[in-house]
Amino acid sequence: MPVKPRGASWQAAVSHKGTRIRKDFPTKLEAEIWEAETKAALLSGKEVNPVKASKPAITLQQLFELVAETRWKGTKGEKTALINGQDVVNILGPSRAAKSLCYEDSLTIKKTVIARKRADATINRKLAAFSVLVKEALKLGELDKPFDIGLIKERNTRVRFYEDSEIEAMLKWCDEMCEDELRDYIVVSLDTGFRQGEVLKITKRDAELEDLWTYDTKAGDKRDVPLTARAREVLLRRAKPLNDPDAKLFTQKPAWYREHWKSMQSDLKMVDDHNYVPHVLRHTFVTNMLLHTDIRTVQELAGHKRIETTMRYAKTSAERKRLAIKRMSDYQGAEIGG
Structure with missing residues (x-):
């Protein structure tokens, strides 16, 4: 059976004597190597222990939808949170594996929003939404440890009023x-x-x-x-x-x-x-x-x-x-x- 995509990961499967062995990998190349090595081992008569299929990796879009439903739905700030959360997902890539999130992503968000010439407060709202996604990924076991999001210090700008x-x-x-x-x-x-x-x-x-x-x-x-x-x-x-x-x-x-x-x-x-x-x-x-x-x-x-x-x-x-x-x-x- 050929290697096939499964969410944000790649799944390889090998059948032998009525037993099907499956395993998920982060890249297609790793899945193909494991498939070839497993087939060679089986053909040479070696015993291969069945591998329980690993849990499919959650994509960033799936993580966002989960957070939207369980954390933001029905709250006073739901509309704003959804807009900022989806924007973060679009910036980093909806198909990204949640387990690949890292500190560098917060820098990417900052650079992207700064390039739009948005205010410091707007940048921090995007980063706050990203922080919620990271915390949820930690609870789900997608991430091993937290990392600094790095909110920026908002400048004390003069409030505009009409003379x-x-x-x-x-x-x-x-x-x-x-x-x-x-x-x-x-x-x-x-x-x-x-x-x-x-x-x-x-x-x-x-x-x-x-x-x-x-x-x-x-x-x-x-x-x-x-x-x-x-x-x-x-x-x-x-x-x-x-x-x-x-x-x-x-x-x-x-x-x-x-x-x-x-x-x-x-x-x-x-x-x-x-x-x-x-x-x-x-x-x-x-x-x-x-x-x-x-x-x-x-x-x-x-x-x-x-x-x-x-x-x-x-x-x-x-x-x-x-x-x-x-x-x-x-x-x-x-x-x-x-």
Whole structure:
């Protein structure tokens, strides 16, 4: 019987006097050598002990599918974990034997993702997914010992937020281009700090409440944000013509907002700014709030689980710091004058 592939390994089989002897090998050449030597031994009358067929090697794709089903399925971060895990598999090769994983693979992942010009945090998410695959391979006995994954130290980069002049330019463009839907989306995002998915889930029922509530899928709990006068005006105006309390106030698909945002970005000559994206509206909300209240309150409004996340937004521009000091001085002046 010829040598044949079996998963990520090669299987050789020899039949003799009603007994079939099988054995798996990592390479085709090793399987062929064993087959030839075993046949020669049998023909010369030597006894060959039957070899129990070894367990087929698990491929990296099979390992990923096992982890996806047993470790990531049903978790809050399932979607992201699956994307990063499959990307790691594609980078290293789906048909790779899980038992061949090694430290050099973490370097390959780093080099590949860095070449895509992705952020440090993105690289670490890929490496974190790879770490889970390695740990599972160890538990299955595919790997003999663990090895260092080597997460990279993330650089302390400045958080991008929109200056008042940039926001003014956005709203002016929307008015001139009759982009009412995009304008309302920008205002609500700026004044609530909601993520895009949260904004698009707002219903007529939500708009009629005292505060705006949302289920924060990232933090895993609910949070409420009091509404500014202009945000309330937008929501009540959009809710007024609707009859169904569960009707969505923003009905366009995410792709629609991306396309219209890109048109605005192009017209405002901001195409070279790769951080000029809708999510920065949320960054701007947090940054603005830090000028008016304490960091713990901002943490709750933003729905950040860790205070360290909120603290990243405190590193704002010199202009904003001067503004904060000026407001404090104005307040002290008013107190003294009173």
